[in-house]
Amino acid sequence: MQSEIINIGDELLIGQVINSNAAKMGQMLIQGGFTTRRMITISDDKEDILASIENRLPDTKVLIFSGGLGPTRDDLTKNVLAEYFDTELVFNQEAYDDIVALFAQRNFKVTPTNQEQAYLPQDCITLPNKVGTARGMWFEKKDLIVISLPGVPFEMIHLMEEQVMPRLVAHFSTKPLHYRTMMTIGIGESFLADKIEAWELGLPQDMSLAYLPHYGAVRLRLSCTDPHPESSIKRINAELAKVVPLISEYIYGYDEESLQEVVGKLLLKRQQTLATAESCTGGYISHLITSVSGSSAYYKGSVIAYDNDVKKNLLEVSSDNLEQYGAVSEAVVKQMAEGARKILKTDFAIATSGIAGPEGGTDEKPVGTIWIAVATPDTCIAEKFQLGDHRGRNIERSATLGLNMLRKMLIQ
Amino acid sequence: MQSEIINIGDELLIGQVINSNAAKMGQMLIQGGFTTRRMITISDDKEDILASIENRLPDTKVLIFSGGLGPTRDDLTKNVLAEYFDTELVFNQEAYDDIVALFAQRNFKVTPTNQEQAYLPQDCITLPNKVGTARGMWFEKKDLIVISLPGVPFEMIHLMEEQVMPRLVAHFSTKPLHYRTMMTIGIGESFLADKIEAWELGLPQDMSLAYLPHYGAVRLRLSCTDPHPESSIKRINAELAKVVPLISEYIYGYDEESLQEVVGKLLLKRQQTLATAESCTGGYISHLITSVSGSSAYYKGSVIAYDNDVKKNLLEVSSDNLEQYGAVSEAVVKQMAEGARKILKTDFAIATSGIAGPEGGTDEKPVGTIWIAVATPDTCIAEKFQLGDHRGRNIERSATLGLNMLRKMLIQ
Numbered sequence: 006m007q008s009e010i011i012n013i014g015d016e017l018l019i020g021q022v023i024n025s026n027a028a029k030m031g032q033m034l035i036q037g038g039f040t041t042r043r044m045i046t047i048s049d050d051k052e053d054i055l056a057s058i059e060n061r062l063p064d065t066k067v068l069i070f071s072g073g074l075g076p077t078r079d080d081l082t083k084n085v086l087a088e089y090f091d092t093e094l095v096f097n098q099e100a101y102d103d104i105v106a107l108f109a110q111r112n113f114k115v116t117p118t119n120q121e122q123a124y125l126p127q128d129c130i131t132l133p134n135k136v137g138t139a140r141g142m143w144f145e146k147k148d149l150i151v152i153s154l155p156g157v158p159f160e161m162i163h164l165m166e167e168q169v170m171p172r173l174v175a176h177f178s179t180k181p182l183h184y185r186t187m188m189t190i191g192i193g194e195s196f197l198a199d200k201i202e203a204w205e206l207g208l209p210q211d212m213s214l215a216y217l218p219h220y221g222a223v224r225l226r227l228s229c230t231d232p233h234p235e236s237s238i239k240r241i242n243a244e245l246a247k248v249v250p251l252i253s254e255y256i257y258g259y260d261e262e263s264l265q266e267v268v269g270k271l272l273l274k275r276q277q278t279l280a281t282a283e284s285c286t287g288g289y290i291s292h293l294i295t296s297v298s299g300s301s302a303y304y305k306g307s308v309i310a311y312d313n314d315v316k317k318n319l320l321e322v323s324s325d326n327l328e329q330y331g332a333v334s335e336a337v338v339k340q341m342a343e344g345a346r347k348i349l350k351t352d353f354a355i356a357t358s359g360i361a362g363p364e365g366g367t368d369e370k371p372v373g374t375i376w377i378a379v380a381t382p383d384t385c386i387a388e389k390f391q392l393g394d395h396r397g398r399n400i401e402r403s404a405t406l407g408l409n410m411l412r413k414m415l416i417q
Numbered sequence: 418m419q420s421e422i423i424n425i426g427d428e429l430l431i432g433q434v435i436n437s438n439a440a441k442m443g444q445m446l447i448q449g450g451f452t453t454r455r456m457i458t459i460s461d462d463k464e465d466i467l468a469s470i471e472n473r474l475p476d477t478k479v480l481i482f483s484g485g486l487g488p489t490r491d492d493l494t495k496n497v498l499a500e501y502f503d504t505e506l507v508f509n510q511e512a513y514d515d516i517v518a519l520f521a522q523r524n525f526k527v528t529p530t531n532q533e534q535a536y537l538p539q540d541c542i543t544l545p546n547k548v549g550t551a552r553g554m555w556f557e558k559k560d561l562i563v564i565s566l567p568g569v570p571f572e573m574i575h576l577m578e579e580q581v582m583p584r585l586v587a588h589f590s591t592k593p594l595h596y597r598t599m600m601t602i603g604i605g606e607s608f609l610a611d612k613i614e615a616w617e618l619g620l621p622q623d624m625s626l627a628y629l630p631h632y633g634a635v636r637l638r639l640s641c642t643d644p645h646p647e648s649s650i651k652r653i654n655a656e657l658a659k660v661v662p663l664i665s666e667y668i669y670g671y672d673e674e675s676l677q678e679v680v681g682k683l684l685l686k687r688q689q690t691l692a693t694a695e696s697c698t699g700g701y702i703s704h705l706i707t708s709v710s711g712s713s714a715y716y717k718g719s720v721i722a723y724d725n726d727v728k729k730n731l732l733e734v735s736s737d738n739l740e741q742y743g744a745v746s747e748a749v750v751k752q753m754a755e756g757a758r759k760i761l762k763t764d765f766a767i768a769t770s771g772i773a774g775p776e777g778g779t780d781e782k783p784v785g786t787i788w789i790a791v792a793t794p795d796t797c798i799a800e801k802f803q804l805g806d807h808r809g810r811n812i813e814r815s816a817t818l819g820l821n822m823l824r825k826m827l828i829q
Contacts, residue, residue, distance in 0.1 A: 015627050016627060016629050016638075017439075017440070017443070017456070018443050018447075018452075018453045018454070018455075018456065019443050019444065019447045019453070019596075020439070020440035020441060020442070020443030020444030020445075020447070021440075021444070021598075021629065021638070022440065022629065023435060023436070023437050023439075023440040024435070024436055024439060024440065024456075025435050027429075027432070027435075027436060027458065028429070028432035028433075028434065028435040028436065029432060030432070031429070031430055031431055031432030032431065032432030032433075033432075035431045035432070040430075041430045041431070042430070042459070042460065042465070043430075043457060043458065043459050043465070044429070044430065044436075044457070044458035045455060045456070045457050045458075046439065046455065046456035046457075047454070047455050048454065053454070053455070053474075056474075060472060062465075062468075075606060075628065075630075076606065076607040076610065110803070110805070111803060111804075111805075112803060113605070113608075116607055116608065116611050117611075118607045118610055118611055119607050136805070136807070138607075157630065159807070159810065215433060217433060281721075283700075283703075287703055287704055287706070287707025287708070287712075288695075288700030288701065288702070288703030288704040288707065288719060288721065289700065289704045289707075290700070291699055291700030291703070291704075291721045292699055292700040292701045292703075292704045292812075294699070295699025295700065295701075295721075295723060295812075296699070296808070296809060296812065298774070298775055298776060298808055299776065300699075300723070301723055301724070304723050304724075305723055305724040305726070305727055306720065306721040306722050306723040306724055306727040306731075307700060307719070307720075307721035307723075308718065308719075308720055308721075308731070309693075309700065309703045309707075309718040309719035309720075309721065310718050311707060311712070311713055311716050311717055311718040311719075312713070312716075312717040312718055312761075314717070314762065315717055315718040315761055318760075319718075319720070319731070319760070319761075348730075348731070349724075349727055349731075350726065361707075362710070363710055364710060364711065396708070396710055397708065400704075400707075400708070
């Protein structure tokens, strides 16, 4: 079933905002059994909106718009669609009540501008939006379905998940594409490809493998177009089982599970606790861990020791070590991990100390030099990594490396 | 001058890769005086490539493709463009020499597949690529220019910067577009729109205002199509100056500056220091602050006190307060901020304590209840916020709110 995506917004056309909505929508559509043949980005302009409907590709059955539904003067989409589908905007009491309820929750008063968002086209199905003020709209005309969603990413995702995909799958009785994702860490894409080449070449015709690299982790997605869900998943699992022995040391999970979720589950199972002591990662490991709901069951906290005095005073790092080896050293990062374990009274601790960059490198310790330590009840290990010169990526990769070091200790 | 961008790649259509090329190309085009009226993403499919040229918008003078120039079998763009412009692929010695030189640099051997990349359309200007093996191509036909670039982001950027933009600006003698962005925080899009309605309606014809909301912050972008750079910027600044008095308390910066950068600059100027004590934000405020290069000059660190024992032992929060009022309370969050200021020896401290959700809410303190405190050398203030029930967004919004509370104290 062929779909097209149309994203509306000047901020996209001038490149101020990267269009992540299109990717997310494309992902959800393919999972529901729809093939997105084209994505278009246009301005909130009547002529361009109409042209994108009229000039759709011959076999397109579903057109999904996002954006252009805001309460402000520059948002035209609703009016243009009402005109195209020859219907009028009428006051929708339910939509209004939702806006009032949402605003009451946040202690805001409803303004006339917000009130206008409750005027919706009469001849369309309106799609309730629990996380924002703009309802989605679903129009049908002959064999074409046109859907309009807000452009705020979490509102669009909420509506796609709760309203659009279930309705589309039911309407067209599509067969979702089936796939599973194997999460690997600690091996680059091309090395991984070499290790599993023979397996990959032997995959059945209706299966396909995708490599999805992301900051030191590579996801392997195996998909299957076998229309029967049970046999499809069964066959995917059978193929994945074959590849496990080839790369077992690098697999940390399945199906978009994050490293922090995996580490959290391992700690929960062992009923043990974790702390961190972060210098170069500046709280990012702690942020990842606490982004998992329920993490308070195993995560006690962290000392972010950006300043050397904090390393000394709170983590009991010795002045001698700081002077002799510097903050970015094996001796110091180990003392940080051990200090965090002791002071925060946990079973495990991860510590990081490095030069995230872009400034602060020396000949001996260039930008990207990162020491990471993991302290356990029995031991404390440290490893040195030489990363690149991009601050943001160094922070993200260090966090991933630290979490993976702990994971490996936990499964030993 | 009207342009269109066409990105080719299945990985974009299925949402495996977010299309950052389109944004980057749009940015460079607008800065060069070109208006990107439409962006299209399609598959590497002959029919779709041809349709995207033939069905261009009426006033489009420039079409830029990226993607589909790789050495593998599924890359068709070069052949399709050669056919459309009625020319043949011929061996290009210069292009071949470039490939050989690039491979020698990396100690790779040139394969027959790579050799094929030296076959290029005869009737086009080829654009040398110093960072990859696929040259760009520049076709002219009547009043249309079609450009084809590789899809690898850094190769595309290299060619846009070195070849495409200088040639385009020279060809059309364009005048770059001017805009400035005002960064606001603490007021929703619709409330902002109400406050500045009269000003917005009175803007000159050649100026336009866009609202760009993002997690509790709204950017206001005022752009001007006045072709004279000096008068354009002058007039934008004059209009922005008029709106400042209407919303001054919400403006925190200009031109894509982040709240953490603004706060960092204020601290640097005052030569004062900052610490944080985070419970519900779990290190995210610390992460934002330390994502700014040079933050070690004013940021000393943080105690992430996820566990109440950590609040007591490290931040000197009293057991009485924890028992009487609970961790999510004015008394506790103030003690956390004061404790962080004292223990980390800083001038200022931000503290957060709340229920990020989705679990852990009670009737009295539902999910989304967040207390934030800022301690200064003279005082300690706390504020309660009622946010939503999405963990990730509650964390992000709390961080923004905390940084903004500090900012307001710093500019008093």
